[in-house]
Amino acid sequence: MKKVVTGNHAVSYGVKLARAQVIAAYPITPQTQVVELLSEFCASGKLNAKFIKVESEHSAMAACIAASASGARAFTATSAHGLALMHEMLHWAVGARTPVVMANINRAMGPGWSVWTDQNDSLAQRDVGWIQIYCESNQEVLDTTIQAFKIAERVLLPVMLILDAFVLSHTSEPVDIPDQEQVDEFLPPYNLKTKLDVNNPRAYGGLTNPDHYFELRYKIQKAHTEALAVIKEIDEEYKKHFGRQYGLVEPYRCDDAKVILVTSGTITSTARLVIDEMRDEGRKVGLLKYRVFRPTPREILRDILYRAQKVCVIDRNISFGHGGIFAQEIKSVLYGLPASPPVYSFIIGLGGRDVTPKDIREIIEYTYKEETPAEPVIYRGVRL
């Protein structure tokens, strides 16, 4: 059934179809509608789940982790400071191997207070061990929500799906909402082998001495490596059921491209238009949408980017003291390849400042024209 829904409600519908059983959350702009609709689904009995509005995001994640460990499919959503406040618990979800799913609506960090989009909130959680998937459209948001539960439960890692504040969260698009039976066929009930069970008591969260700790971390990393194939497989299976697929990354008109632009989130949609325009002018340019950020899809990134003469990366984020985070990742992926293309790194649109087709065109033109980038990181549109 097609319905016109916002990105936030696309998440809610996805969670409902995935039959989440425990939802714990704390409100924050721009996430609120995700949980408001879910609270309605739960209170009216449309979704057989328990919803609790807890006293902070830290508690929300604690509740989700424990619900997940006790065998319930658990979900939460947040943004910016809410995600930051969860930080301790994000580690816990990974260490406890609980397949919690969370939607994070990308919002800039304060102070200066901002409710608008940028990626610093989610990217600041890069190293905690969550799978991270950046979405471009409301349809992708809904589909990724459903996929996320399946991925998480297969590899026993929590999954964060990420969407831009307002550009997706509060913007309505037509979204194909699958039937419940279809989703039930795709996503079996959650069945955690190691769940808390009074008949078979277990103790969670024990002290781990140096004889064992390292191995636990190694296994988390191994799960990440294996997750790449799992995500791909689930994505293909999703296509069989629903006719849609997104890939770990999505190359767009990259085949003979001399310059490839790398983007994530909704900037990708704007960039697609620019690429089409430039292609019409006979320019050999392509686009790579970076979708699954963790685990890093190293091989496929290499395969696509390696063929370009130059690569430019747009970052709506900044690692202070270094530069754009996606650019860092791309550089590290390409490092060591013979004759790997130079990477031009651009930071733009922090705190939700508009990123226009003109900006994107100029970024590509610059990369085309300049032998080497004038600076290791180029800031576009800073008004000083």
Add this chain to the structure above:
Amino acid sequence: MKIPEIFEFIRVDERLPHILCPGCGIGSAMNAMVRAIIESGLKNDDVCVVSGIGCSSRIPGYIDADTFHTLHGRAIPSATGVKLAHPELEVIVIAGDGDLLAIGGNHFIHAARRNLDMTVILINNFNYGMTGGQASPTTPQGKYAKTAPYGWTERNFDACAIAQASGAVFVARSTTYHVTHLRTLIKQAIKKKGFALVEVISQCPTLYGRLNRMGDAVKMLEYFRDNTISISQIKDPKEAEGKIVIGVLHDVEAPEYYETYKEIIRRAQAQKHHV
């Protein structure tokens, strides 16, 4: 024309008009606070107004004094830092029920327990205003909120009872209808040495009021007028049933945190001389 005194404490040029909804009660609370500050004989440089995040927490932005608009829930720990660094400042916290009682609830009880000298003005509008009307720790059971479309299942906090039980030395409550009364209470709270709480029952006609069909701001204020009882008038506890009790609910003397701290140092140093 003589500029009214309160404008000396308000950033008229830079910040007005304000962002509050028509009929919001937070402006009345701010008005009472500013007048209480002035009547306490304080000048702009004598006070620091600290808030968290929320509609109520926007108030420091309008005040012409040192102000701190901190994180959601962290008004009290931030105020603690200011007070420790500058014990001579009159530190006033102004924030919402979600801020002070949910995400910042732990700080609230511990600051009261410590009895650090500060005035906390808690604006209780029974919901999370800024994020759009979700249920908060003060939303009464059965009432409606954005996260409680069929009625709220949880019980609510009585902030004054919590503060008193946690060790606050001054606890009072008023409403945005009783503005003069409210001003007097804030003045008393400022004067009090130690942790002082003034709970302000306030209307949020845009969200809580609308979701609970309480009518417009005037109707809500009339409700406050007709459903409050002053603590001094209560002879039989039955009279207070179903009413909002206003007035000074608790007023005791107890050693203030910093005073105790100074005393400990004095004693420790006195001991040294004996060694």
